[in-house]
Amino acid sequence: MSLPVNIDEYSRLVVLDDNELQAQNVAVSVRERLQRLRGIYAYWLQFPSKFDKEIVDYDMKKFKVGRAQAYDDLHLTQILMGNLQQASKEFMRWKINRDLEEDLRLARQRGDLRAAASIEKNRIMNNRTDKDDEPELEFDKIVPQQFEMTDDPTVIGIQKVPGLRDRIRKLEKKYGDTKIEDADYEEIKEEHDGNGTGS
Known part of the structure; x- marks a missing residue:
């Protein structure tokens, strides 16, 4: 769910061009949203008989935002510029x-x-x-869809490999021990010739 917005602030900013917005140090996320609102309104003016769902679909496709954000953009556009x-x-x-x-x-x-x-x-x-x-x-x-992490490949249509978990456990048991053990070693001494360089 998006954060509440200051309608008065948005109504002041929506009429400014990009250079004026940058000069006032308006946050990038706000500038991007203002561009989306203008885009939605221009599209709506061009096609005034479009339904809300069609405008939301346009916002999602054109500006690559999620459905909840697109509905939020449409609602803010209607508040700022009127519902055509x-x-x-x-x-x-x-x-x-x-x-x-x-x-x-x-x-x-x-x-x-x-x-x-x-x-x-x-x-x-x-x-x-x-x-x-x-x-x-x-x-x-509107509540965004909640996604849960899973390692079950069938949720995306991939068949399970029989006994895969057992194989993973065996490999983890065999190779998973990451303890560092002291090892015997022998120090190698360099031999020097008479010029002070190694041989």
Whole structure:
């Protein structure tokens, strides 16, 4: 799980170019994350109908980050620069509501209560006031997968070698004793000639 970030600090830094960031001695990890956020936002502007998962996949592929980090990047991008999908949905709801208001006004002028009731029903469906609000995704609660060390080769599809552990134990017993024992030795004396050099 990534560490909490200072949103105000990121909102100040995200508009600075790389030279300004270096001049302010911004940490390399923060500069790299800012590049990822800008990359995600540029991609999102180019393809505003992309879903969160597609943007996360883009972040992972383009910037070689893990899934949890990519979701965290997306969440921070949405906080700093706004959620494009949410904005476009809100715009469409606003537009439909305006059209429905106009239709409702005309239906009431004509005295068409059936049409007015139908328009009200459509307005309820458009604004989803008949349903509970969808819970916000809690990105900070995404737990990275925990990996356990193992010497079992079958987890990656390699077949076990029969009796391998016994062979390892025997070899460790035979060669594994690393104690240094004193050994007998004989000192070799150099012979010198008359010039003071060895022969």
